[in-house]
Structure formats: C-alpha cells, structure tokens
Amino acid sequence: MDIFANLAHGFAVAFSPINLLMCLIGALVGTLVGVLPGIGTIATVAMLLPITFGLPPVGALIMLAGIYYGAQYGGSTTSILVNIPGEATSVVTALDGHQMAKQGRAGPALAIAAIGSFFAGCVATVLIAVLGAPLTKLALAFGPAEYFSLMVLGLIFAVVLAKGSVLKAIAMIVFGLLLSMVGSDIETGASRMAFNIPELADGLGFATVAMGVFGFAEIIRNLDHGAELNRDLVQQKITGLMPTRKDLIDSAPAIGRGTVLGSILGILPGGGAVIASFAAYTLEKKIAKNPSRFGRGAIEGVAAPESANNAAAQTSFIPLLTLGIPPNAVMALMVGAMTIHGIVPGPQVMQKQPDLVWGMIASMWIGNLMLIIINLPLVGIWVRLLRVPYRLMFPSIVIFCAIGIYSVNNAPVDVILAGVFGLVGYWLIKHDFEPAPLLLGMVLGPLMEENLRRALLISRGDWSVFVSRPLSAVLLAIAAGLLVLAVLPSLRAKRDEVFTESEN
Amino acid sequence: MSDTPSEAPVRSILPKWIRGPQDFIGGLAMMAVALFALWASSDLQGMHGFSFGAGTAPRMFAVLLFLLGAGVAVMGILQDGPHLSHYSWRGPLFVSASIVFFALAIRPLGLVVSAFASFLIAAMGSHETKWMEAVIVGACLTAGCAILFPYILGLPMPMFPRFLIQ
Numbered sequence: 001m002d003i004f005a006n007l008a009h010g011f012a013v014a015f016s017p018i019n020l021l022m023c024l025i026g027a028l029v030g031t032l033v034g035v036l037p038g039i040g041t042i043a044t045v046a047m048l049l050p051i052t053f054g055l056p057p058v059g060a061l062i063m064l065a066g067i068y069y070g071a072q073y074g075g076s077t078t079s080i081l082v083n084i085p086g087e088a089t090s091v092v093t094a095l096d097g098h099q100m101a102k103q104g105r106a107g108p109a110l111a112i113a114a115i116g117s118f119f120a121g122c123v124a125t126v127l128i129a130v131l132g133a134p135l136t137k138l139a140l141a142f143g144p145a146e147y148f149s150l151m152v153l154g155l156i157f158a159v160v161l162a163k164g165s166v167l168k169a170i171a172m173i174v175f176g177l178l179l180s181m182v183g184s185d186i187e188t189g190a191s192r193m194a195f196n197i198p199e200l201a202d203g204l205g206f207a208t209v210a211m212g213v214f215g216f217a218e219i220i221r222n223l224d225h226g227a228e229l230n231r232d233l234v235q236q237k238i239t240g241l242m243p244t245r246k247d248l249i250d251s252a253p254a255i256g257r258g259t260v261l262g263s264i265l266g267i268l269p270g271g272g273a274v275i276a277s278f279a280a281y282t283l284e285k286k287i288a289k290n291p292s293r294f295g296r297g298a299i300e301g302v303a304a305p306e307s308a309n310n311a312a313a314q315t316s317f318i319p320l321l322t323l324g325i326p327p328n329a330v331m332a333l334m335v336g337a338m339t340i341h342g343i344v345p346g347p348q349v350m351q352k353q354p355d356l357v358w359g360m361i362a363s364m365w366i367g368n369l370m371l372i373i374i375n376l377p378l379v380g381i382w383v384r385l386l387r388v389p390y391r392l393m394f395p396s397i398v399i400f401c402a403i404g405i406y407s408v409n410n411a412p413v414d415v416i417l418a419g420v421f422g423l424v425g426y427w428l429i430k431h432d433f434e435p436a437p438l439l440l441g442m443v444l445g446p447l448m449e450e451n452l453r454r455a456l457l458i459s460r461g462d463w464s465v466f467v468s469r470p471l472s473a474v475l476l477a478i479a480a481g482l483l484v485l486a487v488l489p490s491l492r493a494k495r496d497e498v499f500t501e502s503e504n
Numbered sequence: 505m506s507d508t509p510s511e512a513p514v515r516s517i518l519p520k521w522i523r524g525p526q527d528f529i530g531g532l533a534m535m536a537v538a539l540f541a542l543w544a545s546s547d548l549q550g551m552h553g554f555s556f557g558a559g560t561a562p563r564m565f566a567v568l569l570f571l572l573g574a575g576v577a578v579m580g581i582l583q584d585g586p587h588l589s590h591y592s593w594r595g596p597l598f599v600s601a602s603i604v605f606f607a608l609a610i611r612p613l614g615l616v617v618s619a620f621a622s623f624l625i626a627a628m629g630s631h632e633t634k635w636m637e638a639v640i641v642g643a644c645l646t647a648g649c650a651i652l653f654p655y656i657l658g659l660p661m662p663m664f665p666r667f668l669i670q
Contacts, residue, residue: 461554
C-alpha cells in the first residue's frame with residue numbers, strides 16, 4: 001500500500017474528462033448557491049443533492065465534494081463583500097474581510113481567501129492520503145461495542161462544540177435518533193412508527209428531512225425579517241484583484257498556522273470547520289504584534305480562518321472514509337448520498353472501492369484548484385448575483401427544492417413531508433434548538449442501534465461490555481469528560497465568548 | 505442572527521415563575537414528541553431474552569428524549585431566558601401552501617404548470633413581491649427547471665397536464 005501509488009490512482013480517476021467536468025460543475029454550482037445570502041453550506045448541499053442522483057457514484061460524490069467546497073468559498077465571498085456570512089464557518093472572515101472590502105481592497109481579500117483555501121486544501125489532501133490507510137486498519141480492530149462508544153463520543157463532540165445549550169443539543173440528537181427509527185426494523189422487519197403509511201415503510205428520507213429542516217425552514221425564517229435584509233453592499237468597482245507582495249508576506253505565516261490548526265480540528269468529530277475558523281482567528285489575534293489591527297481590515301484575519309476552515313472541511317472526510325462516521329452535518333449528508341448510491345461508508349470502502357475513495361480525495365485537490373481559477377475572474381458576476389432581491393430568490397429556491405425532493409423517489413408525499421419538516425425546523429429555530437445535531441443523530445441512528453444490539457447480543461445482554469473492553473471504555477471516558485467540561489461554568493463562558501465575538 | 509424578542513415587555517400568557525418561556529415551551533414540546541413516540545412504538549415487541557426487539561430502541565430513546573425535554577423545561581423555569589419569539593404567519597403559510605400545491609399538482613398537472621403556480625403562491629409569502637416581476641422570473645425559472653431536470657439530469661417527470669397529452 002503506497003500512498004503515492006494510491007494518490008496517483010486517484011488522480012487518474014479524477015482526471016478523466018467526465019469527472020473533471022463533474023468537479024467543475026460542482027464547484028461552480030456550489031459557489032453559485034453558496035453566494036446567495038442566507039443559504040449556508042448544509043442547505044446548499046441538501047438542495048443540490050438530487051441533481052447528483054442520475055450520475056454514477058464516483059461522479060456524484062466528486063460533484064458533491066465540489067459543491068461543498070464551492071459553497072464554502074461562496075460563503076466567504078458574501079462575508080467579504082456584503083458582510084453576510086453565508087454560514088457559520090465564514091462568520092469570522094466577515095470581521096476583517098468586509099473591512100478590507102470597505103477600504104477598496106475586496107480583490108486582495110478574495111484572492112487571499114482563495115489562495116489560503118487552496119494551500120490548506122493541498123496539505124489536507126496529502127494528510128487524508130497519509131492517515132487514511134492506518135486509520136482504516138485501526139477501524140478493523142473495532143467491534144460493535146467500540147463502534148457504539150465511538151459514535152457516542154462523536155455525538156458528544158458535536159454537542160460540546162455546538163453553539164448554545166448542551167441539554168438542548170443532546171435533546172436534538174435523541175430526536176434525530178428517534179426519527180431514524182421510523183420505518184422497517186433492520187433485524188425483524190417490523191414496521192415501526194409508520195402508521196401503515198406505505199411511504200413511511202422505508203423510513204424518513206434523509207434528503208427530505210435535511211431539505212425541510214435546512215432549506216425550507218431557513219426560507220421561512222428569512223421571510224420573518226425579510227425587510228431587514230437590506231444589504232450593505234460594497235458598491236465600488238473591485239479593482240486590483242491581485243494581492244500585493246506585502247499582502248502575501250503578511251498572510252503566508254497566517255495561512256500556515258491556520259492550515260495546521262484546521263487540519264487537527266477537522267479530524268475531531270464535531271463542528272470541525274466552524275471551530276477551526278474561530279480558533280485560527282483567535283490565535284492570530286493573540287500572537288499578533290499589534291492586535292488592534294484586527295477587525296479593521298487585517299489580511300491575516302482573512303487568511304488564517306479561511307485556510308483553517310478549508311483544511312478542516314477536508315480532513316473531516318477522514319472519519320467518514322475510514323470509520324464511516326460522519327463528524328458533522330455536511331458529512332452526514334454525504335453519507336446520505338453514498339447510501340442512495342448503494343455505498344456503505346466505512347473501512348471496507350477504502351479496500352473495495354479504491355476508485356471512489358482515491359478519486360474523491362484527488363478531486364478535492366482539483367476542486368480547490370478550480371475554485372481559484374474560476375472564482376477570481378468570476379467575482380464580478382457573484383457581486384451582481386448578490387443584487388438579486390430576496391423576494392425573487394425565495395420562491396425560486398422553494399420550487400427548486402420541491403422539484404428536487406420529488407425527483408428523489410418520484411413521490412409527492414416526500415414533498416409534503418419536507419414541508420412539514422420545514423415547519424418543524426422553523427419552530428426549532430424559534431425555540432433556539434439547533435437542527436444540525438438532529439441531522440447527525442438521524443444519520444447515526446441506524447448504525448448506533450445496530451451496533452448496540454450486536455454488542456449486547458455478543459455479551460449476552462451484559463451492559464458492562466461497554467466499559468470492560470478497554471478501547472470502548474477509553475472512548476466513553478473521553479465522552480463523559482467532555483460532557484462534564486462542557487457543563488462546567490468556566491468553559492461555558494469561554495465557549496460562549498468564542499461564539500459571541502463574531503456576532504457583534 | 506438570533507431573533508431577539510422585542511424589547512417591549514411581552515404580555516405573556518404564561519405565569520411569572522416561568523423565567524425562560526422559550527425553553528420551557530421547547531422542553532414541553534420535546535416531552536410531547538417523546539410521549540408520542542412511546543405511544544407509536546407501544547405495539548412493538550420488546551426485549552426477548554437478551555436480544556433487542558423491534559420496539560426496544562425506540563422506547564429507550566423516547567424515554568431519554570422525555571427526560572431531556574423535562575430537563576430543558578426545568579431549566580426554563582429556573583433560568584432567565586428569552587421570551588417566546590414572534591411568529592409571523594404570512595411566510596410559513598404561503599411557503600407551505602406552495603409546497604403542498606406542488607406535491608398535489610405534479611402528478612396530474614405536470615412540471616410546467618405546477619412549478620409556475622407554486623412559484624406565484626410562494627411569492628405571496630412576502631409583502632415586497634411585485635407581480636409583473638414575479639410572473640416573469642417565475643416563467644423563466646419554470647422554463648429553466650423544465651430543461652434542467654428532465655433533459656440535462658435525466659430525471660423522469662411529467663411535463664404537461666395529463667389531459668392535454670391524452
């Protein structure tokens with residue numbers, strides 16, 4: 001097993017004309033939708049999921065990965081130009097990026113964001129290739145008890161790193177787990193909580209729930225204060241895209257630090273990319289000679305978080321590809337997409353479908369390169385897109401989502417279900433419940449149940465199996481420790497501080 | 505981006521001792537969901553021996569959700585928290601109506617008619633909508649989708665009303 005042979009194989013797959021095209025389309029469409037304010041990465045990926053259904057699995061996943069990066073890059077574009085972060089990961093980018101734009105330096109800000117992302121993407125691609133194989137071996141040593149504990153740890157991570165109340169986030173996860181139980185039981189085939197509705201017999205569609213809770217709910221929420229969406233658009237013409245030599249020298253170390261931090265945080269399950277960008281910004285501010293420059297258009301304040309979030313976005317594929325456990329909601333959507341294509345993510349995928357795994361890894365690098373090439377010239381178009389008023393945009397998104405959901409199974413009931421989940425999501429937002437853990441719970445539900453059942457079957461009903469097996473015990477202990485830490489007032493205060501810094 | 509409740513003292517139907525109405529109601533709703541799930545899975549088989557029945561896991565998670573919901577509700581009583589935020593009716597109503605209309609119309613009326621009509625229904629959800637503009641954009645979007653989904657993406661779906669084709 002040679003890393004370079006694998007990567008070379010991956011590039012051979014990814015460089016086939018059709019896959020290159022998929023990657024290009026994905027990156028382009030992802031940016032296009034990601035640029036639209038008020039639509040975050042998760043919503044973008046959820047919305048565009050159906051358009052990949054007609055494709056072969058490798059092409060579909062390459063395209064989805066492209067959509068993911070594109071959406072993320074689109075999010076930073078809106079942060080910089082209009083001060084509306086399309087999503088949580090680019091919230092900090094808005095702090096300094098928008099200031100730069102106001103000073104007429106939108107071009108360099110966008111360019112540095114793209115260059116930083118690209119560099120981070122290169123490092124992360126190599127990292128995935130290096131860590132992929134050994135982690136897969138580790139995964140093979142996992143029994144059902146370890147898997148179950150690992151998923152508990154992953155979910156707890158997601159809770160600890162999420163914004164807001166710990167209790168509410170756990171409640172959302174359990175709600176998601178419950179939703180995943182609707183439909184036929186895997187082992188006995190008994191119909192569970194389906195109320196004899198034939199469309200529910202197969203369970204709630206993952207895309208349906210995601211589109212409802214993220215797509216429709218966000219639209220309805222935005223309509224609430226639709227009038228307030230007056231945009232502080234940067235009107236000056238963007239001149240001078242290229243950063244100066246000084247910009248590059250200033251931002252190079254920041255990009256390096258952001259990449260390292262992001263790569264590490266991305267591997268951890270939980271809100272990887274979001275935390276990474278916050279952490280990178282905080283770090284830059286701490287070590288800067290003159291911290292007061294931050295918030296007034298410091299280029300490091302754009303370079304570091306953008307590199308960090310891109311590095312994290314990519315390394316978060318590692319747990320997905322090696323262990324089959326999605327570390328965040330976007331990866332959960334990826335699992336959904338893989339399942340639809342009949343691929344079960346996990347250690348076996350690496351061995352059984354090298355084309356898919358290595359092709360996708362290579363395409364990440366290509367995708368990042370494409371983002372640089374296509375986005376720098378297209379900035380002008382994205383700016384014009386931002387002037388499309390919301391009153392025209394939202395009905396378009398509604399229709400697009402509706403057609404998309406219908407096309408998944410050709411089932412009108414799915415569309416109605418998504419509408420219902422849209423209202424549920426709206427209610428959740430109103431009560432400050434975060435929908436992302438719900439989605440994660442829903443994806444992990446079947447896996448958790450299966451492993452729990454198997455672990456207990458093997459141990460003959462003895463619950464102590466989770467603490468008597470050393471690996472499982474360690475994982476659970478870490479989870480418990482994290483939970484205690486999260487509830488402790490001192491850390492809570494710090495966590496809230498990290499999140500509020502961005503909101504003022 | 506959080507919708508802060510209006511500063512004016514909200515007249516609350518809830519008694520004063522509930523200090524965080526948003527959490528309190530949220531917790532109660534989660535408890536209700538849990539009870540519903542318990543009821544819905546009550547007819548399923550439970551544990552037999554040491555192996556799980558179909559109903560074991562749903563009931564287990566439902567009980568867990570009930571406890572968590574209770575926790576959230578109790579926090580809502582003990583801790584000062586935000587008031588219930590304001591719900592608007594216009595957006596949710598028309599967006600839902602548009603979705604439901606699309607679901608009902610796609611089979612009999614086809615993509616072109618249902619997408620265009622749903623667009624206009626959804627557009628009613630905002631008071632900023634200008635009708636001429638909406639009709640033009642709706643028509644363009646419908647045309648775009650009618651090309652994108654069936655032809656470029658190869659997803660089969662009815663295009664025109666059934667009675668016109670026959």
